[in-house]
Structure formats: structure tokens, C-alpha cells
Amino acid sequence: MIDTIVWQEQGIQQAAETLRRGGLVAFPTETVYGLGADARSSEAVAGIFGAKGRPSDNPLIVHIADRSQLGELVEPYPALAGELMERFWPGPLTIVLPAKPGALSPLVTANLPTVGVRMPDHPLALELLSRAGVPVAAPSANRSGRPSPTLAGHVLEDLGGRIDGVIDGGATGVGLESTVVELEGNGAIRILRPGGVTEEALKRAFPAVSVISEAETGEQPAKPRSPGMKYTHYAPRGELTVVQGPEERVISYINLLAEEARHEGMKTGVLAFSEHAGSYRADLVLDLGSENRLDEAAHRLYAHLRKLDEAGVGRIWSEGCEPGGLGGALMNRMLKAAGGRAIRLDR
Structure with a gap:
């Protein structure tokens, strides 16, 4: 069993050296904590899959600190990709690009001809990547299928003893993983995750470009083209x-089912927006924040799911939200956490 080190900011150089010698290092980003390894080394990358218990056909995102690194990793890419980088990097946007043959471990790309690349918007992440001097493959630093980690403590809960170390940078910001896009031959931007x-935001930045959401097409690829497309997470x-519908009906429906579950000896929990949280009768009601501030719910979601686990809650209901803006990403994660279990109540 590995003795997992917890580094503070002053330990970044040691963490960078650990990455260079093929070790596994968890680090904070503006989205969630990532579990990093040298993306060129199949031995190092295999360690990620082993530690997480992650399916091998699920590709990994490569993190870089500077666009100059792209020349070693990918083939020439469309001008629109460069414009996306200019507008959204550093930031929570992963762009799928044509991978340069032999530049990355095939475990990173899942043997696809493409690779997702991003530049995180977090000072500790950028310093780590810069000091390491290697492209870093980094999925979320949790056991596969578990809620993604937004605190170093979450990383240790899932991966303590399985990885070399974690940089403790406090709570992450956005709380949901990056958006993943690919560019189509006709110049459209397709949102894969x-x-x-x-x-x-993409449409505002590029009003003349067609932006297509994968959810709109209903496509379910046999082999995922990016993380977060195929498996329950x-x-x-x-x-x-997840329950959606008129406020009164949602509250009555959840309270009825929670009462039935308690009679069966099941501990119950509810995830609710601030405006309604006081109306629920469950063993544990957790506040997602205002329904008018979905960034609060995004920031709290994964930590709340872990709190429900800590409390031993066996039956959970969550209020849903409308898919506009950040609501699209929030509902995507809620539904994956629910394994697709969702109820929409009529008026």
C-alpha cells in the first residue's frame, strides 16, 4: 500500500518531480481535483486506471500549462480550435484535437485518433504542470463511478493508499468537470459533455458558428469519444x-415517498434548492443553494452526495432544474449520478 503524501503549496516541486518519474499526483483545478500522470508513459497512465478502477475504453483528458506544448502532442488543428483557446483558456473547456501518432500513450486516447486537451484555470495546477514539464493525463481523482472530489479530503477517501500524493488547494471553484467539445468538418462546434x-457562452463567443449539443442528437456512441459520455458517474x-415539475407537486411527491421509505426502515435524504429546502421531511435535507444561482448547486453537488454517503442514506431524491445555462451541465451530472432515474410530474 502506497503512503499517500499530502502536499501544501510549498510541496509543488516535489509533486512535479513525482509526476516526472512516473508517479500519480492528485491536484486541484477550477473544476474538480484531477488525478495526474505523465501522458506519454503507458506505465504511469495504467496506474490511473488501476487506482480509479476506470474502464480502459474511457479516454483521458491531457492537461497543459502552455499552448506551446501542443506542437508535440497534436497534429495541425482548425483555426476555430485556436480561437476557442484564445477565448476560453485557461478555463473549463476541453477541446478534442487530432493526436500526433506516438506522442501519447494509447491508454490516454483509448486508441482513438484524437485527444481531449485543456489548460486549467487554477494557479496551483498551472504551476504544477509548468514545473513538471510533461503533458499530464488527469481524470477526476475519485474511484470510478463515485462523486468527483472537490476537496483534498475527498481524494483521500477514495484513493488514499493508491496514489503517491495530493496537493491540498482547498475547495475547487466550478465544482463540475470541464465542457468537452469537438469540431466538425463543416465548422460546427459539438458539445460532447x-x-x-x-x-x-459558446454561442455568444461565436455567433456565426453552429453549436450542437450531444444531448440534442440522442446519440449514444458504442465507444466514448470523450470522458463522461458512456458510463454512470x-x-x-x-x-x-431526480424529480422535476411544479414546486408543490414535487414537494408532496418526495415527502410521500420519503415517508414510505422510512416505514421500510430506510434512511432518507433530499437535495433541494434554498427556496424549498424547509418544506421537506427527510432524515437529511441538503441545501443546493438558490434556484436562481445554479453555480451554487454546481459547487455543492458532489460534496453533498458524499455527505449523504457519510450519513448512510439509502434513498435520495433531488430537485431538478431547467437545462439552460449551467443547468445543462448540472442536470447531466444529476442524471448520471441517478443512473438515469428521473420523474417529471405534470401540472
């Missing part, structure tokens, strides 16, 4: 159901 950069141990 919603995240911190919303569909609306972010799941608590208890059974989660």
Missing part, C-alpha cells in the same frame, strides 16, 4: 432519483 463553459451509494 456539458460543463463550466455553457452552450450559451458521480453516483452516491444510496439510490438517487
Whole structure:
């Protein structure tokens, strides 16, 4: 069993050296904590899959500190990709680009001809990547299927003893993983995974470009082209159901089912927006923040799912939200955490 080190900011040089010699280092980004390894080394990258228990056909995102690194990693890319970088890097946007043959471990790309690349907007992440001097493959630093970590303590809960160390940078910001996009031959931007950069933000930045959401097409690829497309993710141990509809009906419906579950001896939990949290009768009601500030819910979601686990809650209901703006990414993560269990109540 590995003795997992917790580094503070002054330990970044040691963490960078650990990455260079093929070790596994968790680090904070503006989205969630990532689990990093040298993306060129199959041995190092295999360690990520082993520590997380991650399916090998699920590709990894490569993190860089400077655009000059792209020349070693990818083939020439469309001008629009460069414009996306100018507008949204550093930031929570991953761009799928043509991978340069032999530049990265095939485990990173899952043997696809492309690779997702991003530049995180977090000072500790950028300093680590800069000092390491290697491209870093980094999925979220949690056991596969578990809620993503937004604190160093979450990383240790899942991966303590499995990785070399974690840089403790406090709570992450956005709280949801990056948006993943790919560019189509006709110049359109396709969103493969919603995240911190919303569909609306992309359309505002590029009004003349067609922006397509994967959710709009209903496509379910047999082989995922990016992380977060195929597998159930972010799941608590208890059974989660997302409920949407008129406020009064949602509250009555959840309270009725929570009462039935308690009679069966099941501990119950509810994730609710601030405006309604006081109306629920469950063993544990957690406040997602205002329904008018979905950034609060995005920031709190994964930590709340872990709190429900800590409390031993077996049956969970969550209020849903409308998919506009950050709501698209929030509902994507909620539904994946629920394994697709969702109820929409009529008026």
C-alpha cells in the first residue's frame, strides 16, 4: 500500500518531480481535483486506471500549462480550435484535437485518433504542470463511478493508499468537470459533455458558428469519444432519483415517498434548492443553494452526495432544474449520478 503524501503549496516541486518519474499526483483545478500522470508513459497512465478502477475504453483528458506544448502532442488543428483557446483558456473547456501518432500513450486516447486537451484555470495546477514539464493525463481523482472530489479530503477517501500524493488547494471553484467539445468538418462546434463553459457562452463567443449539443442528437456512441459520455458517474451509494415539475407537486411527491421509505426502515435524504429546502421531511435535507444561482448547486453537488454517503442514506431524491445555462451541465451530472432515474410530474 502506497503512503499517500499530502502536499501544501510549498510541496509543488516535489509533486512535479513525482509526476516526472512516473508517479500519480492528485491536484486541484477550477473544476474538480484531477488525478495526474505523465501522458506519454503507458506505465504511469495504467496506474490511473488501476487506482480509479476506470474502464480502459474511457479516454483521458491531457492537461497543459502552455499552448506551446501542443506542437508535440497534436497534429495541425482548425483555426476555430485556436480561437476557442484564445477565448476560453485557461478555463473549463476541453477541446478534442487530432493526436500526433506516438506522442501519447494509447491508454490516454483509448486508441482513438484524437485527444481531449485543456489548460486549467487554477494557479496551483498551472504551476504544477509548468514545473513538471510533461503533458499530464488527469481524470477526476475519485474511484470510478463515485462523486468527483472537490476537496483534498475527498481524494483521500477514495484513493488514499493508491496514489503517491495530493496537493491540498482547498475547495475547487466550478465544482463540475470541464465542457468537452469537438469540431466538425463543416465548422460546427459539438458539445460532447456539458460543463463550466455553457452552450450559451459558446454561442455568444461565436455567433456565426453552429453549436450542437450531444444531448440534442440522442446519440449514444458504442465507444466514448470523450470522458463522461458512456458510463454512470458521480453516483452516491444510496439510490438517487431526480424529480422535476411544479414546486408543490414535487414537494408532496418526495415527502410521500420519503415517508414510505422510512416505514421500510430506510434512511432518507433530499437535495433541494434554498427556496424549498424547509418544506421537506427527510432524515437529511441538503441545501443546493438558490434556484436562481445554479453555480451554487454546481459547487455543492458532489460534496453533498458524499455527505449523504457519510450519513448512510439509502434513498435520495433531488430537485431538478431547467437545462439552460449551467443547468445543462448540472442536470447531466444529476442524471448520471441517478443512473438515469428521473420523474417529471405534470401540472
